Amino acid sequence: MNAAGPRTQSVRRAVVTLAAAAAVYEIIARSGVFPAALVPTLPAVAHTLWRMLLDGTMLTHAFHTVYRMIFGLALAIVVGLPLGILMARFRAVEQFFLPLVSVLMPIPSLAWVPVFILWFGLGNTTTILVVFYAATFPMVLNAWTGVRSVNPLWLRAAGAMGAKGRDLFWKVIVPGASPFIITGVRQAFLRSFVAVVGAEIIAASAWGLGWVIFDAKEFLNTDVMLASLAVIGCIGFAFERLVFGSLERATILRWGMVRAAKS
Amino acid sequence: MPDHVATANGRAPTPGTLAALWASERWRAVVRTAFPFLVVAGLWEFVARLGIFPPRLFPPLEEVADTLVRLTAEGILPHHAVETVGRLLAGFVLAAVVGVVIGIAMGRSRRAEDIFLPLVSIGAPVPGLAYAPLFLLWFGLGNVGAILLVGFVSAFPIIINSWTGVKAVKEVWVRAAQSMGADDQRLFRKVILPGALPYILTGLRLGLAQAWRILVGVEMLAAVPWGLGWMIFGAREFLNTDVMLAGIVVIGAIGLALEKLVFQRLEQYTVVRWGMMTS
Numbered sequence: 094m095n096a097a098g099p100r101t102q103s104v105r106r107a108v109v110t111l112a113a114a115a116a117v118y119e120i121i122a123r124s125g126v127f128p129a130a131l132v133p134t135l136p137a138v139a140h141t142l143w144r145m146l147l148d149g150t151m152l153t154h155a156f157h158t159v160y161r162m163i164f165g166l167a168l169a170i171v172v173g174l175p176l177g178i179l180m181a182r183f184r185a186v187e188q189f190f191l192p193l194v195s196v197l198m199p200i201p202s203l204a205w206v207p208v209f210i211l212w213f214g215l216g217n218t219t220t221i222l223v224v225f226y227a228a229t230f231p232m233v234l235n236a237w238t239g240v241r242s243v244n245p246l247w248l249r250a251a252g253a254m255g256a257k258g259r260d261l262f263w264k265v266i267v268p269g270a271s272p273f274i275i276t277g278v279r280q281a282f283l284r285s286f287v288a289v290v291g292a293e294i295i296a297a298s299a300w301g302l303g304w305v306i307f308d309a310k311e312f313l314n315t316d317v318m319l320a321s322l323a324v325i326g327c328i329g330f331a332f333e334r335l336v337f338g339s340l341e342r343a344t345i346l347r348w349g350m351v352r353a354a355k356s
Numbered sequence: 357m358p359d360h361v362a363t364a365n366g367r368a369p370t371p372g373t374l375a376a377l378w379a380s381e382r383w384r385a386v387v388r389t390a391f392p393f394l395v396v397a398g399l400w401e402f403v404a405r406l407g408i409f410p411p412r413l414f415p416p417l418e419e420v421a422d423t424l425v426r427l428t429a430e431g432i433l434p435h436h437a438v439e440t441v442g443r444l445l446a447g448f449v450l451a452a453v454v455g456v457v458i459g460i461a462m463g464r465s466r467r468a469e470d471i472f473l474p475l476v477s478i479g480a481p482v483p484g485l486a487y488a489p490l491f492l493l494w495f496g497l498g499n500v501g502a503i504l505l506v507g508f509v510s511a512f513p514i515i516i517n518s519w520t521g522v523k524a525v526k527e528v529w530v531r532a533a534q535s536m537g538a539d540d541q542r543l544f545r546k547v548i549l550p551g552a553l554p555y556i557l558t559g560l561r562l563g564l565a566q567a568w569r570i571l572v573g574v575e576m577l578a579a580v581p582w583g584l585g586w587m588i589f590g591a592r593e594f595l596n597t598d599v600m601l602a603g604i605v606v607i608g609a610i611g612l613a614l615e616k617l618v619f620q621r622l623e624q625y626t627v628v629r630w631g632m633m634t635s
Binding site: 102103106107110111114131188189190192193195196197198199200201202203204205206207208210211212286287289290291294295302303306307309310313315318319321322325326329330333 | 388389391392393395396409413414467469470471472473474475478481482483484485486487488489490492493494568569570571572573576577584585588589591592595597600601603604607608610611612614615
């Protein structure tokens, strides 16, 4: 009861803020100071969005973007997760890969786009590889840190109760490292989202939300750009809240590894 | 060289010389770190010389090294690098000033929080480069658009972390300081700011990393006359893969230097020294 008061007030203020921001934008757009092609009115943007949703182009663009991102991210998880775990468990693996990882990591994935274009041509391969490059490092580093930070007491307790190899790994180490691993997947997702849009913009292929934004620039279709930005924002928001939120609830919250943040 | 001699002497019947032991230990660490790079370089060289791929697309390493040295000596590469770092710093400073101010305001005042939080949570999940065409259209090609975009994108983690940091300052510290008679200004300078600083520094670090990741892509799009991103992108037209790889080497070196020299130092001098964090 007590929490409801300030909370509804916050929601109300948030709505007011957004409405005010929209109104300011609308006034600027209608004032005619800037050309209408550069600052389209909000109804125009909404209309474009609706039109592109109806004729299916927006969905096709979104589908291509999400497909490339998921593919690259899955590849990064398949490679990065075992590598990180192996690095934490075996010293030789760590000594071999850690220097490589720490040198490659500070190179932004987008710097590879021109090279990959030359090597693999425009299209899906380049984009997926850039996503893979962007997403692998957070995955490796978090899996590595997570396995190393499993409480040694748990390992010894499980060992004293007779857990061996496989059981120890699946029942103690993996759940113990899971908060880090999920953080890793989350970071990897954020990176791959940035990478997929960037790669689509630079390595212009035929479809994809990044490409449509860049293509719209050529024809000064600012309404198309803003509509695509809205869709990109929705996709990011949906993944962040729905996918990872429920993933967290289904695993580490349920296992009691972390507490839900107090709101 | 003296290290080397010491190692060699260490094997002679003067054991217990700590210097020799230390030198051999260090020597081993160097070899251990160098080993993976040698393996990768060897593989690269092998594939390059095999001739499966055209050498223009997959140049051997000495060609890349040659290009790196040549471009550095001619001053082309340093010029590109200086422009890139300048743009990075301009955008980042903009983001740091605006981001910390907004973030702290959001942490301190409920009204500011209600105003900015919806805007931040809508703007933050959109990948930075998606704004690029819009910014270039609004602010023109070149430096202004690029710097504003870098600043805009890297401001988000700074805002979010500063806001969290101020909120995470322990209530007990604030009340203790108040009961000892600290006025608002002193409370802010001596309690809230140091208390929030670990978060703010994390935010600055994330912001700089974000700025760095975006900048290279922005330079490819913004048609700036100089800059490493532009250099790599331009080299594609002429199939100069060696120039691209040399550019990537420099980009990696700058990224590594930012991380190791700037932020780890900064952390050592401030929050670690104040005992807010262990290194």
